[in-house]
Amino acid sequence: MFDDSIQHPICSEIPNTSTPNKRKYNLDSAINKAQEQLLNLQDEEGFWVFELEADCSIPAEYIMMMHYLDDINEELQAKIANYLRSRQSEEGYYPLFTGGEGDISASIKTYYALKMAGDSIDAPHMKKNRAYILSQGGAAKANVFTRIALAIFEQLPWRGVPYIPVEIMLLPKWFPFHLDKVSYWSRTVMVPLFILCTFKATAKNPNKVGVRELFLIDPDKEKHYFPERTRLNKFFLALDRLGRVTRRFYPKKLTDLAVEKAVAWFTERLNGEDGLGGIFPAMVNAYETLLLLGYPEDHEHVITARKAIDKLLVINENDAYCQPCLSPVWDTGLAALALQEADKQGNSESLTRAYDWLKSKQLSDQPGDWRVTRPDVEGGGWAFQFENPHYPDVDDTAVVAFAMADSTIPDLDESIHRATRWIVGMQSLNGGYGAFDVDNTYYYLDEIPFADHGALLDPPTADVSARCAMLMAKVAQNHDEYIPALERTIEYIRSEQEHDGSWFGRWGTNYIYGTWSVLLGLEQTNIPKTDPMFTKAVSYLKSVQRHDGGWGEDNKSYYEIEKYSGKYHFSTSFQTAWAVLGLMAAGEVNSPEVKSGIEFILSKQQTDGVWDDKCFTAPGFPKVFFLKYHGYDKFFPLWALARYRNELTKK
Numbered sequence: 001m002f003d004d005s006i007q008h009p010i011c012s013e014i015p016n017t018s019t020p021n022k023r024k025y026n027l028d029s030a031i032n033k034a035q036e037q038l039l040n041l042q043d044e045e046g047f048w049v050f051e052l053e054a055d056c057s058i059p060a061e062y063i064m065m066m067h068y069l070d071d072i073n074e075e076l077q078a079k080i081a082n083y084l085r086s087r088q089s090e091e092g093y094y095p096l097f098t099g100g101e102g103d104i105s106a107s108i109k110t111y112y113a114l115k116m117a118g119d120s121i122d123a124p125h126m127k128k129n130r131a132y133i134l135s136q137g138g139a140a141k142a143n144v145f146t147r148i149a150l151a152i153f154e155q156l157p158w159r160g161v162p163y164i165p166v167e168i169m170l171l172p173k174w175f176p177f178h179l180d181k182v183s184y185w186s187r188t189v190m191v192p193l194f195i196l197c198t199f200k201a202t203a204k205n206p207n208k209v210g211v212r213e214l215f216l217i218d219p220d221k222e223k224h225y226f227p228e229r230t231r232l233n234k235f236f237l238a239l240d241r242l243g244r245v246t247r248r249f250y251p252k253k254l255t256d257l258a259v260e261k262a263v264a265w266f267t268e269r270l271n272g273e274d275g276l277g278g279i280f281p282a283m284v285n286a287y288e289t290l291l292l293l294g295y296p297e298d299h300e301h302v303i304t305a306r307k308a309i310d311k312l313l314v315i316n317e318n319d320a321y322c323q324p325c326l327s328p329v330w331d332t333g334l335a336a337l338a339l340q341e342a343d344k345q346g347n348s349e350s351l352t353r354a355y356d357w358l359k360s361k362q363l364s365d366q367p368g369d370w371r372v373t374r375p376d377v378e379g380g381g382w383a384f385q386f387e388n389p390h391y392p393d394v395d396d397t398a399v400v401a402f403a404m405a406d407s408t409i410p411d412l413d414e415s416i417h418r419a420t421r422w423i424v425g426m427q428s429l430n431g432g433y434g435a436f437d438v439d440n441t442y443y444y445l446d447e448i449p450f451a452d453h454g455a456l457l458d459p460p461t462a463d464v465s466a467r468c469a470m471l472m473a474k475v476a477q478n479h480d481e482y483i484p485a486l487e488r489t490i491e492y493i494r495s496e497q498e499h500d501g502s503w504f505g506r507w508g509t510n511y512i513y514g515t516w517s518v519l520l521g522l523e524q525t526n527i528p529k530t531d532p533m534f535t536k537a538v539s540y541l542k543s544v545q546r547h548d549g550g551w552g553e554d555n556k557s558y559y560e561i562e563k564y565s566g567k568y569h570f571s572t573s574f575q576t577a578w579a580v581l582g583l584m585a586a587g588e589v590n591s592p593e594v595k596s597g598i599e600f601i602l603s604k605q606q607t608d609g610v611w612d613d614k615c616f617t618a619p620g621f622p623k624v625f626f627l628k629y630h631g632y633d634k635f636f637p638l639w640a641l642a643r644y645r646n647e648l649t650k651k
Helices: 020-040 057-069 074-086 104-116 124-135 144-152 166-170 184-198 231-249 252-268 280-292 300-310 328-343 348-361 394-406 413-425 443-447 462-475 480-496 511-523 532-543 573-585 592-604 632-650
Strands: 052-054 313-315 320-322 618-621 625-629
Touching (some): 020 328, 020 592, 057 104, 057 280, 057 320, 074 313, 074 320, 184 280, 252 280, 280 300, 328 348, 328 394, 328 632, 348 394, 394 413, 462 480, 480 511, 511 532, 511 573, 532 573, 573 592, 573 632, 592 632
Antiparallel strands (some): 313 320, 618 625
C-alpha cells in the first residue's frame, strides 16, 4: 500500500467483516439506503442530473458578463460574490481544484469580479489575492482567455492577445489551421470570439471598474505577452505579428464575408436554450457577439442565448455559482449501471423510465461536425447535455449503450446497435477513440499563440477507448461484425499502458480513473486475467491503496513527473469505488485490498445513505480546468458495494 502521510482511520461502527453473515447484512443495509436515495433523485421524466461545479473562473465570468452588458442583477451578484469569497485559499489565491496550487488566471478573474461586486481593494481577502497575483508576475502573465477579457474591459492593449481575425473562417481545409482540425469545444468557443476580437469589443463597464493595480508595469509598455517556447511556436508568433501589420490591407468585403460565414456557423449551432456547444464559454461568446453585431435584445437568438446561460446557474439561499455545462446523459447512464448492479429486477420500473428518456435523446440523421470526417456513418450517438445534436459524445454513447445492453429491459436492441455502429464508425486510425472527433491529432496546433491552454485538440485516449471496447465486446457476443474494430481498440489500449501498469485518465482523475476504465472494458473481452494488462494493473492499484483502506488521487498527478510524490494525500468514496470495481473486474474480489476498500466505503456512508466527497477530481482539461461531478459520490460507491455483494453471492 502507498505510504501516505494523512490517516483516516476506519470508523469503529463498521463491523468485523470476517463474519460472513454480518458482512452481508451490512452490505445489504448500505446498498438499500444508497439505492433509495439515488432513486429519490431521479427526475419524473426519467433522467438524473447532478450539479457540475468548476473552479471560480466560471462564476467570476458571469459577473463580468453582467458588467460587460450593463445588465447587473445586484442580488445574484451578491450571492455569486459570497460563493467566490468562500473558495479562496488561506494563502489568498484561487486554485483550479481542491487543495491545488494557486492559478494566476482564476485569481485575476475572481479578483476582478469581486471588485465589480463592490469589494474594497483594501479588504484582507483582496489584498492577499492581489499579493499572490503580483508575486506571479502580475496580470500580464495570465492565460489567453483572461487576457482577452482584460482587453475587452480596456485593462490591456489588444496587442496583448493573439491575433485571431474573423477571416480565419475563409481559410481552405488544406490550410495548416482550419476549424475542422481542432476540437469541438475549441470551435464553438473560437468562432464567436473571432468576431469579438476582430472588432475589439468593448465592455460597457458602467462603474468603470479597473484592475491596473494587478500589473507590475504599465500594461501598455509590457513587451512579453507571448513568450517564445519552441521553433514552431516562434514561427507562429512571427505569423501573428505579420497578420497584425497587414490587417489594414484586408478588403472590407472580405471581412464582411467572413463575419457572415461565422454568424451562419454559430447560429446554426445555437442549440436553443441548451446553448452553443452546451458549454458556458461558447454560450457567452455567442451572446455577446450577437449584441455586438446589433441584434436587438428581443431577437429570438438573443433571448434564447441568454436563457441558455442562465439555465446553468445554481442559486442557493446565501450563495450562487454558474456551472460550465449540464451532464444529464452521463449522469443517467452511470446511475443506471449502479442501479442495475444493485437490483436489476427490483429497479426495472426506474430503469425503464431512464431508458425511455435516453431513447428519446439518441441522435440519428441530425447534422454534426463529426460528419466532416465520417460522412457515410449513420448517426446513433448521445450528447453529454440535454440537447447538443451537432456534438454527440463518444464516451457517453458507449456508457449508455453498454448500460442498455447490460439491462434486462426490452425493446432496446435497436438503440444499442445504432449506437455501436456509430462507435465503430468513429474509430481513429490508431484504433483509439477521442471524445467527439476522429483523428483530431494535429499536434502542431498546440504551438499557436492562442493555444497556451494546451487543450485545443481531442485525440484518442485510453479511458474513452476502453468504454468503446466494453460496449463492442458486450454486443459482439452475438454480432461478430464488431470484432475487427474491437481488436484494434484492444491493441491501442495495450500500447497505452504505463510501465507501472496504470493508464492515463483524460476525463477523470487520473491513473486510478484510467485504470478502472480499462479494466472494466477488458473484463467484457476474452482476454484472460493472466494477461499482463490485467496483472500489471492489479499490482498498480494495490500499490497505491492508502492505509485507511481507500484510494484517492490529487489532480497534481497531471502536473508532476513523479506521479506518486505527495498526491495521494486523501481518500474519496468514489475513487475507492473505481479502484475496487477495477480490482473485481480483474478477478480480485477475495483480495484483502478489495475487502478493506469496501470497509472504507461503508465507513464513509452518511446516515442519509449517500456520500459527500468535497474534492474536484475530474479534468475538463488537464492542467487548465477541473470539475466536480456532484453525482459521483451518489452512484459509484453504490455500484462498488453492490458488485462486491453480488460477487460474494456467486461463491
